[in-house]
Amino acid sequence: MLSSMPDAGGHFGPYGGRYVPEVLMAPLDELEQAYRKVQADPDFQAELAGLLKNYAGRPTPLYYAKRLSEKLGGAKIYFKREDLLHTGAHKINNALGQALLARNMGKRRIIAETGAGQHGVATATACALLGLGCRVYMGEEDMRRQRLNVFRMRLLGAEVFGVTNGSRTLKDAISEAMRDWVTNVDNTYYLLGSALGAHPYPMMVRDFHRCIGDEAREQILLAEGRLPDAAIACVGGGSNAIGLFQAFIGDPGVHLIGVEAGGKGKATGEHAARFSGGAPGVLHGAYSYLLQDNDGQVALTHSVSAGLDYALIGPQHAYLHDQGRAEYVDCDDATALAAAVELSRVEGLIPALESAHAVAEAIARAPRLPGHVLLVNLSGRGDKDIDIYRENLKELDADSHSPMF
Amino acid sequence: MPTRIAPCFDSLRANNEPALIAYVTAGDPDPETTVEIVAALERGGADLIELGVPFSDPIADGPVIMRASERALAAGTTVEKVLDIAAQIRQRSQIPLVLFTYLNPVMRYGFDRLAARAKQVGIDGFLLTDLSVEEAGSFVDAVKSAGLDTVFLVAPTSTDHRLQLVAKYCSGFVYVVSRTGVTGEQSQVSASVAPLVERLRGFTDLPLGVGFGISTAAQAAQVGAVADGVVVGSSFVRAIESTPPADLFDTIERMARDLKRGAKAGRS
Numbered sequence: 001m002l003s004s005m006p007d008a009g010g011h012f013g014p015y016g017g018r019y020v021p022e023v024l025m026a027p028l029d030e031l032e033q034a035y036r037k038v039q040a041d042p043d044f045q046a047e048l049a050g051l052l053k054n055y056a057g058r059p060t061p062l063y064y065a066k067r068l069s070e071k072l073g074g075a076k077i078y079f080k081r082e083d084l085l086h087t088g089a090h091k092i093n094n095a096l097g098q099a100l101l102a103r104n105m106g107k108r109r110i111i112a113e114t115g116a117g118q119h120g121v122a123t124a125t126a127c128a129l130l131g132l133g134c135r136v137y138m139g140e141e142d143m144r145r146q147r148l149n150v151f152r153m154r155l156l157g158a159e160v161f162g163v164t165n166g167s168r169t170l171k172d173a174i175s176e177a178m179r180d181w182v183t184n185v186d187n188t189y190y191l192l193g194s195a196l197g198a199h200p201y202p203m204m205v206r207d208f209h210r211c212i213g214d215e216a217r218e219q220i221l222l223a224e225g226r227l228p229d230a231a232i233a234c235v236g237g238g239s240n241a242i243g244l245f246q247a248f249i250g251d252p253g254v255h256l257i258g259v260e261a262g263g264k265g266k267a268t269g270e271h272a273a274r275f276s277g278g279a280p281g282v283l284h285g286a287y288s289y290l291l292q293d294n295d296g297q298v299a300l301t302h303s304v305s306a307g308l309d310y311a312l313i314g315p316q317h318a319y320l321h322d323q324g325r326a327e328y329v330d331c332d333d334a335t336a337l338a339a340a341v342e343l344s345r346v347e348g349l350i351p352a353l354e355s356a357h358a359v360a361e362a363i364a365r366a367p368r369l370p371g372h373v374l375l376v377n378l379s380g381r382g383d384k385d386i387d388i389y390r391e392n393l394k395e396l397d398a399d400s401h402s403p404m405f
Numbered sequence: 406m407p408t409r410i411a412p413c414f415d416s417l418r419a420n421n422e423p424a425l426i427a428y429v430t431a432g433d434p435d436p437e438t439t440v441e442i443v444a445a446l447e448r449g450g451a452d453l454i455e456l457g458v459p460f461s462d463p464i465a466d467g468p469v470i471m472r473a474s475e476r477a478l479a480a481g482t483t484v485e486k487v488l489d490i491a492a493q494i495r496q497r498s499q500i501p502l503v504l505f506t507y508l509n510p511v512m513r514y515g516f517d518r519l520a521a522r523a524k525q526v527g528i529d530g531f532l533l534t535d536l537s538v539e540e541a542g543s544f545v546d547a548v549k550s551a552g553l554d555t556v557f558l559v560a561p562t563s564t565d566h567r568l569q570l571v572a573k574y575c576s577g578f579v580y581v582v583s584r585t586g587v588t589g590e591q592s593q594v595s596a597s598v599a600p601l602v603e604r605l606r607g608f609t610d611l612p613l614g615v616g617f618g619i620s621t622a623a624q625a626a627q628v629g630a631v632a633d634g635v636v637v638g639s640s641f642v643r644a645i646e647s648t649p650p651a652d653l654f655d656t657i658e659r660m661a662r663d664l665k666r667g668a669k670a671g672r673s
Contacts, residue, residue: 023560178464183586296513297461
């Protein structure tokens with residue numbers, strides 16, 4: 001059954017698993033047992049549900065984008081409004097869940113990695129809320145690109161630890177967080193931010209985000225009296241996408257579409273489109289599609305969106321891809337930026353750059369699909385990206401009177 | 406037919422002598438120099454060589470070996486070039502050679518193809534730091550069919566159940582990680598070593614090599630007193646990084662001699 005994955009070893013078909021140094025094997029067993037215990041613990045579930053509702057702002061609305069849909073003249077587009085959550089993106093669902101789990105396990109020191117800073121901010125927030133110590137690893141290149149989020153984390157009491165190795169981006173931040181965890185595994189909880197890494201992380205992160213799809217399924221049934229024709233989400237590691245997809249995996253009529261970062265274009269080699277440019281391999285504990293060279297060295301990736309800028313896709317996505325259950329496409333930087341401008345001007349919604357990739361795919365498909373219903377996960381808002389939008393939309397910044405597109 | 410590893414430990418055991426196992430990153434600073442460094446290590450008394458294949462994302466390594474991996478990759482070191490280095494070493498020496506790396510470069514090359522090539526050039530075994538025994542089935546099959554050894558690691562966090570499982574998949578020797586953490590020198594040998602070695606002896610008769618954080622003769626003596634082999638990596642790699650080329654081979658030889666003397670002193 002596609003929806004009952006993974007198997008006991010954390011495999012989605014051949015993908016996933018547990019590829020880590022021996023030091024971490026017993027601690028991962030311990031984590032898995034603790035997670036299974038809280039899954040069945042009504043007190044834990046009630047506490048998490050309470051925080052998601054009263055602190056984070058769940059359930060998030062499902063919004064029918066009437067003006068955008070009518071302008072495109074085809075499908076009806078609905079947005080799942082994860083951008084309205086506290087801290088500005090879906091990441092808080094998982095951060096709260098894992099931080100509560102860490103507290104239950106008696107771990108008082110939390111470490112996390114972050115790319116764009118959204119997971120770092122969500123983790124720093126959850127740690128402040130629960131009184132836990134927090135260190136966030138972040139590549140120095142990403143710290144430069146996302147200065148605002150660096151300060152937000154510091155304001156929340158977290159220590160932001162700049163990573164100077166390798167490409168100084170998300171991949172290197174994860175490596176450094178894993179080195180910390182290997183060293184301090186006795187007292188430290190590694191709060192991983194995407195559906196990546198060794199088992200049980202891909203399963204656990206998915207489960208903490210499956211509220212996205214579960215809510216959206218009920219909401220669309222209420223609004224339309226039927227399921228959507230397609231569910232669309234951007235995919236870096238793939239946490240918001242798998243959180244949306246999970247509720248629909250058993251509905252063959254719902255087309256699942258993941259949008260990867262096409263960066264500067266696949267021909268340039270500067271992208272993060274794992275399915276068209278990668279091959280199965282192992283990075284950071286999981287076996288999945290990986291951008292790598294012929295010698296098995298991990299390739300450098302590029303995306304205007306730091307949250308999609310990663311060489312490996314979450315293992316469940318690899319399996320859904322191979323089974324033909326989900327389709328994966330990519331969207332380049334320029335198209336994502338144009339979609340962000342369009343959504344801002346037609347609906348008054350400034351999306352996160354990551355989410356703009358999913359919006360672009362919906363905009364491209366909608367005109368050809370009259371009578372269809374498209375469900376798009378608006379996984380985050382664009383506040384964190386204002387500097388990048390300004391950098392990339394210079395004409396708009398310079399002259400407020402001329403239309404951009 | 407055994408590889409060169411078991412006979413090496415057998416003859417050392419007959420002399421009541423612990424092995425000095427030396428790690429170097431192949432291709433750091435360049436392939437030709439690696440061949441000469443290994444010769445210097447052997448002259449100094451190293452008994453077994455772990456030849457590191459550089460990987461772009463070495464999560465189990467501290468800064469010293471991380472930098473070595475970057476230098477080796479920048480110098481164009483590929484799996485194929487490491488095989489060439491091994492072949493050149495083998496032309497001059499019968500010292501046991503273990504390829505030490507991460508899974509992805511090995512997987513990309515292909516398990517069967519790499520095992521066959523490794524056998525051909527005179528490599529004796531493999532150690533992949535991020536390959537858990539749970540995921541190792543097809544790798545172990547490929548390496549064993551080529552007649553080579555598979556070395557796995559145990560750590561202070563390993564439960565008895567895991568020690569038993571890991572020992573079952575090991576051949577040649579078992580690599581005992583002295584402490585939780587990444588590779589790199591430490592001021593003291595971890596207190597975890599002796600109890601871990603003792604626990605592991607209950608599950609295997611294979612030789613036990615202890616590594617991570619060992620850099621001085623005194624530390625080698627402490628480890629040599631309880632284990633069959635002492636692994637030293639980062640301090641050799643640091644010397645390769647910081648020693649002027651004219652002094653490099655003498656320095657490496659002298660370091661190996663001191664460490665070997667230290668390891669032996671642990672038995673007297």
